[in-house]
Amino acid sequence: YRTGYPEAILAEGKTPEDVVEIVRVHLEHTGRVIVTRVSDIHYEKIHESFNSQYIEWSPKSRSTVINDGTPVKKTGGVVGVISAGTADIGVAEEACIVAREMGCDVVSAYDVGVAGIHRLYPEISKFRDREVNAVVVAAGREGTLPAVVSGLIDVPVIGVPVSTGYGAGGKGEAALLSMLQSCSIIGVVNIDAGFVAGALAARIANMVAESKKNS
Amino acid sequence: YRTGYPEAILAEGKTPEDVVEIVRVHLEHTGRVIVTRVSDIHYEKIHESFNSQYIEWSPKSRSTVINDGTPVKKTGGVVGVISAGTADIGVAEEACIVAREMGCDVVSAYDVGVAGIHRLYPEISKFRDREVNAVVVAAGREGTLPAVVSGLIDVPVIGVPVSTGYGAGGKGEAALLSMLQSCSIIGVVNIDAGFVAGALAARIANMVAESKKNS
Amino acid sequence: YRTGYPEAILAEGKTPEDVVEIVRVHLEHTGRVIVTRVSDIHYEKIHESFNSQYIEWSPKSRSTVINDGTPVKKTGGVVGVISAGTADIGVAEEACIVAREMGCDVVSAYDVGVAGIHRLYPEISKFRDREVNAVVVAAGREGTLPAVVSGLIDVPVIGVPVSTGYGAGGKGEAALLSMLQSCSIIGVVNIDAGFVAGALAARIANMVAESKKNS
Amino acid sequence: YRTGYPEAILAEGKTPEDVVEIVRVHLEHTGRVIVTRVSDIHYEKIHESFNSQYIEWSPKSRSTVINDGTPVKKTGGVVGVISAGTADIGVAEEACIVAREMGCDVVSAYDVGVAGIHRLYPEISKFRDREVNAVVVAAGREGTLPAVVSGLIDVPVIGVPVSTGYGAGGKGEAALLSMLQSCSIIGVVNIDAGFVAGALAARIANMVAESKKNS
Amino acid sequence: YRTGYPEAILAEGKTPEDVVEIVRVHLEHTGRVIVTRVSDIHYEKIHESFNSQYIEWSPKSRSTVINDGTPVKKTGGVVGVISAGTADIGVAEEACIVAREMGCDVVSAYDVGVAGIHRLYPEISKFRDREVNAVVVAAGREGTLPAVVSGLIDVPVIGVPVSTGYGAGGKGEAALLSMLQSCSIIGVVNIDAGFVAGALAARIANMVAESKKNS
Amino acid sequence: YRTGYPEAILAEGKTPEDVVEIVRVHLEHTGRVIVTRVSDIHYEKIHESFNSQYIEWSPKSRSTVINDGTPVKKTGGVVGVISAGTADIGVAEEACIVAREMGCDVVSAYDVGVAGIHRLYPEISKFRDREVNAVVVAAGREGTLPAVVSGLIDVPVIGVPVSTGYGAGGKGEAALLSMLQSCSIIGVVNIDAGFVAGALAARIANMVAESKKNS
Amino acid sequence: YRTGYPEAILAEGKTPEDVVEIVRVHLEHTGRVIVTRVSDIHYEKIHESFNSQYIEWSPKSRSTVINDGTPVKKTGGVVGVISAGTADIGVAEEACIVAREMGCDVVSAYDVGVAGIHRLYPEISKFRDREVNAVVVAAGREGTLPAVVSGLIDVPVIGVPVSTGYGAGGKGEAALLSMLQSCSIIGVVNIDAGFVAGALAARIANMVAESKKNS
Amino acid sequence: YRTGYPEAILAEGKTPEDVVEIVRVHLEHTGRVIVTRVSDIHYEKIHESFNSQYIEWSPKSRSTVINDGTPVKKTGGVVGVISAGTADIGVAEEACIVAREMGCDVVSAYDVGVAGIHRLYPEISKFRDREVNAVVVAAGREGTLPAVVSGLIDVPVIGVPVSTGYGAGGKGEAALLSMLQSCSIIGVVNIDAGFVAGALAARIANMVAESKKNS
Ligand SMILES: Nc1ncnc2c1ncn2[C@@H]1O[C@H](COP(=O)(O)O)[C@@H](O)[C@H]1O
Ligand SMILES: Nc1ncnc2c1ncn2[C@@H]1O[C@H](COP(=O)(O)O)[C@@H](O)[C@H]1O
Ligand SMILES: Nc1ncnc2c1ncn2[C@@H]1O[C@H](COP(=O)(O)O)[C@@H](O)[C@H]1O
Ligand SMILES: Nc1ncnc2c1ncn2[C@@H]1O[C@H](COP(=O)(O)O)[C@@H](O)[C@H]1O
Ligand SMILES: [Mg+2]
Ligand SMILES: [Mg+2]
Ligand SMILES: [Mg+2]
Ligand SMILES: [Mg+2]
Ligand SMILES: [Mg+2]
Ligand SMILES: [Mg+2]
Ligand SMILES: [Mg+2]
Ligand SMILES: [Mg+2]
Structure with a gap:
């Protein structure tokens, strides 16, 4: 757990199943989680597993943010x-x-x-x-x-x-x-x-x- | 000239004469200058060239700060x-x-x-x-x-x-x-x-x- | 032959046929053999060649242990x-x-x-x-x-x-x-x-x- | 402080004065200390600073063990x-x-x-x-x-x-x-x-x- | 042309067409030619282009020797x-x-x-x-x-x-x-x-x- | 012999005696020769060996040009x-x-x-x-x-x-x-x-x- | 924009869509543009997007030149x-x-x-x-x-x-x-x-x- | 002991004393020994230790051959x-x-x-x-x-x-x-x-x- 930094998962090197499970744990904790370096196979599994309404996908960076409705709190930075x-x-x-x-x-x-x-x-x-x-x-x-x-x-x-x-x-x-x-x-x-x-x-x-x- | 950063000279690779001359130019400009990676030969030349009252020497880092009396302005950082x-x-x-x-x-x-x-x-x-x-x-x-x-x-x-x-x-x-x-x-x-x-x-x-x- | 270490085969760089043959030789010798860095093609060939009851497969490490019924002797380590x-x-x-x-x-x-x-x-x-x-x-x-x-x-x-x-x-x-x-x-x-x-x-x-x- | 390992100092990169001071601190703690990668200048300073009767010197490895009379306890290993x-x-x-x-x-x-x-x-x-x-x-x-x-x-x-x-x-x-x-x-x-x-x-x-x- | 060494072609990095053409030139010259680092695509093209009776294929080294009937002259080495x-x-x-x-x-x-x-x-x-x-x-x-x-x-x-x-x-x-x-x-x-x-x-x-x- | 380029000697890695001898050979040939990466020992030997009037020395680049009076012909470049x-x-x-x-x-x-x-x-x-x-x-x-x-x-x-x-x-x-x-x-x-x-x-x-x- | 050099695009690392768009911008500017390191997928997209009469393709170098009819001006070099x-x-x-x-x-x-x-x-x-x-x-x-x-x-x-x-x-x-x-x-x-x-x-x-x- | 190759010692990394002792052992064995990568300090020690009549010195390669009078047997190679x-x-x-x-x-x-x-x-x-x-x-x-x-x-x-x-x-x-x-x-x-x-x-x-x- 990193001081002041958001929850994030590096998908590369993990099985899709592992990724989805870690996402779930983090979601319960904090309501939002970033997944980076997401392959097509990872992405598919994520889509099956979570409500697509709560998945933001950035195709160029191959990253996704998954949330459970919890919004981001603006800091002014x-x-x-x-x-x-x-x-x-x-x-x-x-x-x-x-x-x-x-x-x-x-x-x-x-x-x-x-x-x-x-x-x-x-x-x-x-x-x-x-x-x-x-x-x-x-x-x-x-x-x-x-x-x-x-x-x-x-x-x-x-x-x-x-x-x-x-x-x-x-x-x-x-x-x-x-x-x-x-x-x-x-x-x-x-x-x-x-x-x-x-x-x-x-x-x-x-x-x-x-x-x-x-x- | 770099935004918000102090004048500094990397002594390594320069002749002592070059270093002293660059120090002089910077001093006139800003009143204070840092010299880093200072060899013994560089240091000697600096000592000959400037009033030792205005030379701060850090032996462990082999750096020196030379000034003309101009103090540092405190920022609160x-x-x-x-x-x-x-x-x-x-x-x-x-x-x-x-x-x-x-x-x-x-x-x-x-x-x-x-x-x-x-x-x-x-x-x-x-x-x-x-x-x-x-x-x-x-x-x-x-x-x-x-x-x-x-x-x-x-x-x-x-x-x-x-x-x-x-x-x-x-x-x-x-x-x-x-x-x-x-x-x-x-x-x-x-x-x-x-x-x-x-x-x-x-x-x-x-x-x-x-x-x-x-x- | 290494002192006190088990028989093991590094599959990578060998043909499936070679791997299976080396497994057989080792099995006769010692009754148990480890195969590491096993590709899908290697694994298939191994499955065809040995009784699946005697094949232990670790998918995450892509290793397999093949035996002829000979059990491991416990050392207490x-x-x-x-x-x-x-x-x-x-x-x-x-x-x-x-x-x-x-x-x-x-x-x-x-x-x-x-x-x-x-x-x-x-x-x-x-x-x-x-x-x-x-x-x-x-x-x-x-x-x-x-x-x-x-x-x-x-x-x-x-x-x-x-x-x-x-x-x-x-x-x-x-x-x-x-x-x-x-x-x-x-x-x-x-x-x-x-x-x-x-x-x-x-x-x-x-x-x-x-x-x-x-x- | 490392589990089950002796006190040791890597002299290289430290001033002779620093080495001697760290030796002293360790000696008080444990009675014996190893110093490795000792230059001639380090060694001289060590010799000035400690009773030569308590200094063991290994010239080939350029290491020294300094003690205060505390003997090593034999383990049987x-x-x-x-x-x-x-x-x-x-x-x-x-x-x-x-x-x-x-x-x-x-x-x-x-x-x-x-x-x-x-x-x-x-x-x-x-x-x-x-x-x-x-x-x-x-x-x-x-x-x-x-x-x-x-x-x-x-x-x-x-x-x-x-x-x-x-x-x-x-x-x-x-x-x-x-x-x-x-x-x-x-x-x-x-x-x-x-x-x-x-x-x-x-x-x-x-x-x-x-x-x-x-x- | 290398002194005392046989004609040989490194297939890797060349198109199959280029390889076949170079083989032909060499064959006319010397009657025998080695091709190394041959991919499947290269090999296919070679098979189409030359009489298979004159192609020796070594699958493990992925090399082939093509000849026009000219035998190797034994040296005694x-x-x-x-x-x-x-x-x-x-x-x-x-x-x-x-x-x-x-x-x-x-x-x-x-x-x-x-x-x-x-x-x-x-x-x-x-x-x-x-x-x-x-x-x-x-x-x-x-x-x-x-x-x-x-x-x-x-x-x-x-x-x-x-x-x-x-x-x-x-x-x-x-x-x-x-x-x-x-x-x-x-x-x-x-x-x-x-x-x-x-x-x-x-x-x-x-x-x-x-x-x-x-x- | 390189097309259109001047004679030059890389002093580094050669004995001073070798350098001086090569200089002599080149001077006879072309009247002018450059020596680069000249150490103090090289330089001394060069000074002993040639008329200082015909030696140009660039201390910053540690290079010297030696000539026998032959001038450089201007090209207009x-x-x-x-x-x-x-x-x-x-x-x-x-x-x-x-x-x-x-x-x-x-x-x-x-x-x-x-x-x-x-x-x-x-x-x-x-x-x-x-x-x-x-x-x-x-x-x-x-x-x-x-x-x-x-x-x-x-x-x-x-x-x-x-x-x-x-x-x-x-x-x-x-x-x-x-x-x-x-x-x-x-x-x-x-x-x-x-x-x-x-x-x-x-x-x-x-x-x-x-x-x-x-x- | 580079002094005296032609417009050119390195396709590698860019999406086909990006490549085509950048080509268009350059074409309007200068009438001719080079694209290098072109993959099959890039090439297909280029072919769909431009008049094939204005596309020159070099298969060995995987480069293409696209123009809008503007000819190259000969320099004599x-x-x-x-x-x-x-x-x-x-x-x-x-x-x-x-x-x-x-x-x-x-x-x-x-x-x-x-x-x-x-x-x-x-x-x-x-x-x-x-x-x-x-x-x-x-x-x-x-x-x-x-x-x-x-x-x-x-x-x-x-x-x-x-x-x-x-x-x-x-x-x-x-x-x-x-x-x-x-x-x-x-x-x-x-x-x-x-x-x-x-x-x-x-x-x-x-x-x-x-x-x-x-x- | 190397098949068909002469006795030789790499001086670098050894003390002069070690070198001389190894030379002695080899001399007794074979009558001739080569020492390579010889520093000045090594060379001095060698000169003190052996009859200079039996030392051949190659200054450019910094190698020496020491013998006890045993000549080399010519092979015809x-x-x-x-x-x-x-x-x-x-x-x-x-x-x-x-x-x-x-x-x-x-x-x-x-x-x-x-x-x-x-x-x-x-x-x-x-x-x-x-x-x-x-x-x-x-x-x-x-x-x-x-x-x-x-x-x-x-x-x-x-x-x-x-x-x-x-x-x-x-x-x-x-x-x-x-x-x-x-x-x-x-x-x-x-x-x-x-x-x-x-x-x-x-x-x-x-x-x-x-x-x-x-x-
Ligand atoms: N120790 C150092 N490490 C990295 N940069 C330095 C150091 N000392 C000075 N500099 C910077 O390096 C830049 C180039 O130095 P100079 O070669 O002295 O013009 C200067 O603008 C300095 O701010
Ligand atoms: N994954 C592995 N990593 C390192 N060594 C291994 C591995 N798997 C097998 N070996 C050892 O590598 C040696 C050479 O393997 P082989 O090429 O199969 O004869 C064998 O004796 C094995 O004990
Ligand atoms: N020659 C050595 N090689 C590797 N580690 C060493 C050596 N000598 C001392 N150490 C260890 O390096 C650690 C850091 O050293 P120090 O910088 O002296 O605090 C100490 O805890 C020593 O146990
Ligand atoms: N500083 C230098 N850097 C690169 N090449 C050099 C330099 N100085 C001389 N040369 C060239 O290196 C070549 C080999 O030099 P030499 O070993 O003196 O025969 C000469 O033909 C020189 O033209
Ligand atoms: Mg780690
Ligand atoms: Mg620069
Ligand atoms: Mg090996
Ligand atoms: Mg550290
Ligand atoms: Mg080449
Ligand atoms: Mg060469
Ligand atoms: Mg850039
Ligand atoms: Mg070894």
Whole structure:
């Protein structure tokens, strides 16, 4: 049980039966549960087992949120999520889902690659206007977008390397190393770990929101 | 120039002359500058070049802060810094220094290894009492301390893998991978990058402090 | 032929025909044989070839024990087997099977992840009550459970890294390095090598049982 | 504090002052302490700080045991330690020291390389005669000796890869992988981790000795 | 065109059409051609395209020799080929095929693993009796068989690491590094490169045979 | 002998005597020779052996050009050389030297890191004004500068990863992978291979200059 | 948007729907667009969506060029493309396509492996006769062809490592490292990155062509 | 004890005292012994301990042969040894020494890099004239020379990768992988393992010589 983080299940490596059973246990506990890295076979089993009205499905990130009617309680935290390319959207979506489950509003901006840095400025402006408290940046290949974003906005940036690309370092290693070596200040999570990035960003955002209320 | 972060110079790979000159430029700009990964030869040159009254030296982290009398402006942010073993203190100190330069109060707890988890609880209590807004955890070898801390306190945790250890994965790679694979939610920075961890934690803490004031 | 260890065949990389033939040879020799890493095609062939009454099948570990009626001789050794997550159960089961074939009683505890360390204590108590002589711990991702267990019980601990997880170090490498770098005392075996871990633990347990009898 | 294992300090990465201070704390606690991976500078400081009568120094393993007159309590456990080549003796010695500190008798056999397997048989006989309960095997380069030993004696074998060798895999990686891939049953520890191997073997031996007494 | 070596085609990575066309060109040139790493689709196409009477197929090594009636000219060279385990036979067969195409007699011995070294001695005797001029040894996992063979027979030994095994170093890397680090004198070829090993051994054997004739 | 490239000697790994002798041979041939990666001991020997008037020394790149009075023939080619940070200057200088020896004019711009992209624009303008025909970009750590430059100027860009940095990927691997994975079009050379980058850029520039003349 | 380079889409990692939509946007912009690494499912969708008269398909490289009738404008640049083996043709074709889209004439020479260096000379002559301005060399396995070509012709050579081969370094890593370590002067691009190599070569060729016209 | 191979000691990793003692044991046995990878401190101790008249020292390879007056018995075998660059001579010399100790005549050709392939032909002719029975080729950086030689002469070729070079793959890994991936038939040994290469080549040569005599 993780402090301040939502219930979540990594489906990969588990049988569909196991997944469904763990979902049930968590639902009873908390009323809502996220399942990530869901294969078609997992998804089918989930659909058989739960009322489809209570299943939210994100096909690009292959994640689902299952609930028993319990709504998410809004915290006032605001999280920004950017992805560099079309192929990075799935990982970005995973971050969005967990941030929303943690009560945050999410402002997203997809396909804002470094190649077209001009496409980036209006999105950063939107982030500033919406007063985001933390930004998740998903980027594959050379993974430079998080460093660029960190130089343009003064809230904490969390970089997620994405396993798109081919050849040497093409399964996310180039992006991971590039983020770790960056001259900019960024927190890094595992390759494709949109979930972790989203949760960390939402944790930051919720702390800010809380401190606003408490003061 | 990075948003909200202090001026800093990585001495390694630069000549002493280059370092001193870059320090001068930064001092004129901002009145205070951090130099990290300082060799003996670098340090000597710095001592010759600046008034020793304005040089703060941290021997364990081999970092120095040089100023022209300009004080740090306190923000109200509070950062916690923990290190797992005696050999990790240098990296932890680097994090402390940058956090202080960013105006935060720093609460530190060294030598709180996983082996003696009982040594950990009182330190976490201290962190809670002092209302830290983010925690940096430096850990070498198997690098599990950040995950443990993340499970005990509900503020964002930043893990720094440390290059202590020997054998397979002993130069920080085991700790890095372990943090990236962690089931707990932690932001990770490069091996030995106390500077980056401290700056990210301070950034979070300052945001919280600011939002408290503004509300 | 290995001293004190049961006959075993690694099916992977062999044709079904080869596997069945090697099983036959071993059966004649010893009356019982373990087959590990069995694909569906291997399994089918085995089923055609032997009396199903003499085939024990463990679907999670994809292992089978085939015998000709010869029973296992009990030694009095007791082995504990723990797995960190649901996805590690298959590897843990492999360890259980070989330990039982070596005459040990097996006490198992699945899904006792580090995340929920409170779930661990009662299992360790059970191990102490049952007087286990050695413990196998299967853990994927960051692989920290063996170190924790080693700190809680004073019998030898054998860690098995498991190839669950994704991203950097996600195919068991993070867990392997983490176990090798551990400050706790653990013996390590190859990634997913439940077979080796179970055999080593049973070897230890049988030695203890024997020394009890002989004294 | 680890269950059933002696106090030990890894000097590498610590200042001589830190090492001496930690030694003092441990001495007060338990009367005896091991220090491993001791540099010349560490050793000098230790010599200045403690009565040389209470310092045992093993130059090949660069380890030292410091005590305050408290003797080791004999357990009746017996550990065998073999090294493949002359260059592996240091690591083997580290294993001997910790096993002795844990109360075991140690039977050692150095320079019993695979190249001259005939040199191995009499040593194995000696191990059998002395009724060793576990064997540590230190081996560099291709690291095959542990597998050979495991095939000749029916007690648990712990392999320690040693960082002798040059070229591809020459810093112990070839030996490590070779031991992990072995068809024989061996528990493996980190490259050069004589300390861990000796402690694990002694743990096994002490359990056997105890069970003999208790029965 | 390679000096003294037979025509050979690596099918992998080529279209079936390309393979068949290259075969035709070579056949016209030399009357015989080897094709290795042949997929089912490649094989079908080959069968359609050439008279099946002139196609020799080795299913375990997935190699084929196609000829136009031209026979192999015997040289008098003799090559020994050993494989460690059942899963290594395919690679060993590849070596046999090329050696035969180069005019050598081949003496083979499969399934002579290190685990059962007693199974090895009679085979080595056979090799001596048959006066083999070079020995190819195929071995996966820890790859120690070539070193053992090199210590038992005084002809050149060529080791082929095989990609059987799982976990760390399990795709042939452990075997490759182990052979490169071996204290015995062995020539090494790429993982699974039975073709190269067989050709090199045959080259040696043919040289010896020739020198016998010429003297 | 390489088409259109100057004589050059890599001193590293050669004795000072060997270097001096090779220099002499080349001088007789072509009148000018470059020596790269020159240690202090190499340099001393060179100074003893040749007239210092004919030795040009670049301390940052540790390269020297030795000549016998033969001047470089100007080609009209123009090469731009940029380095990201102070620590990358040595590698950049190596590129400058070889380009000049190949008859090009060199326009250089050091310390133009990505962090301060505003420092980059005027340098690019200068490159455009000077009509450079190719640009070498030396960058360590995350190595993103070449991609940025490639997006700002329409001449071929050659990226040189530099081995500054620390931690994971810090010896130039992060920069190398980042350049290989870049979405921008850049040619890459080995880590620290300023020599190769400069020669390739000069080759391009000379071709352009030549085609201008010939048309 | 990249300076002087054509619009191109990497299909891999994108849904067919995304690919088609991005194609449409680019077509409107520039009239022509390249799509690389196209799976069967991508291709089908493209065929449904665009007039087949405007789709050029290269099955070996799995690339397609889609246009709206807008022709390519010829620049006068000439690019040579060589591939070492049959399996490298796909990558070479990718280079050809982009060079043609950039307005260059392409002279190609496939299957000119190092093994048969005699097959190489006439092709190099052809390149000289056709006055190519840059040469792309695609080579798998040991990847030595680019170095050989660089020694035979005095225009810039761009090497593309190809992921054909098996065993150690067989997915292009051996070729990549070999090209980076080459004593010859070659620019290198990522494994299988025919697109990047072709674009860089065409950029060089166009510059030469332009300078010819402008002078 | 190795079949048909001379006594040899790897000094690296052993104390000077250990080396001298092992030399003595071997001398008594066989009258001659090789010591490789000898540091200055080792060498001094050897010089003190043995009659300098019986010490042969090869400074480039840092090897020494010590004897007690016993001469080498000539076998009639002939070995060729080539090195690519000046920096590879040390490794080549190591091969020469062991081949001579095994009774072979050695024909050597240094500095015959691929860059200057014209320098290679006369050496190959010399090898043919002298009727060498096997060739050792030492090559660093991209390591292509062995493949080239294998294509020019019809005796077995043994490649030794050398750890000269810098950057990615620069410590011999590029050369090793390149040789393993080679399309030519070569036997490979470990990086810098001149000893192994020389011994294998001499083994082949001696077999040929013997077969000449016996026929
Ligand atoms: N120890 C450190 N680790 C990581 N980054 C650092 C460190 N010290 C300084 N930096 C940052 O690295 C950037 C590049 O440093 P420099 O090479 O000095 O321009 C600077 O902007 C610093 O903020
Ligand atoms: N899953 C497994 N992991 C490791 N070793 C195994 C496994 N299954 C069987 N073995 C051992 O591997 C050795 C070689 O197997 P085989 O290739 O079947 O001869 C056998 O002696 C088995 O004891
Ligand atoms: N050579 C060694 N190898 C592995 N672990 C060691 C070694 N020496 C001491 N240790 C253990 O490492 C743990 C952490 O060491 P320390 O950093 O001294 O607190 C201690 O609990 C020791 O038991
Ligand atoms: N710093 C360098 N990096 C890469 N190649 C170099 C360097 N310096 C010289 N070279 C080239 O390396 C080749 C081999 O050098 P050498 O070993 O001196 O024969 C020469 O032809 C040089 O052109
Ligand atoms: Mg990106
Ligand atoms: Mg730690
Ligand atoms: Mg785990
Ligand atoms: Mg060994
Ligand atoms: Mg094997
Ligand atoms: Mg940079
Ligand atoms: Mg090739
Ligand atoms: Mg070379």
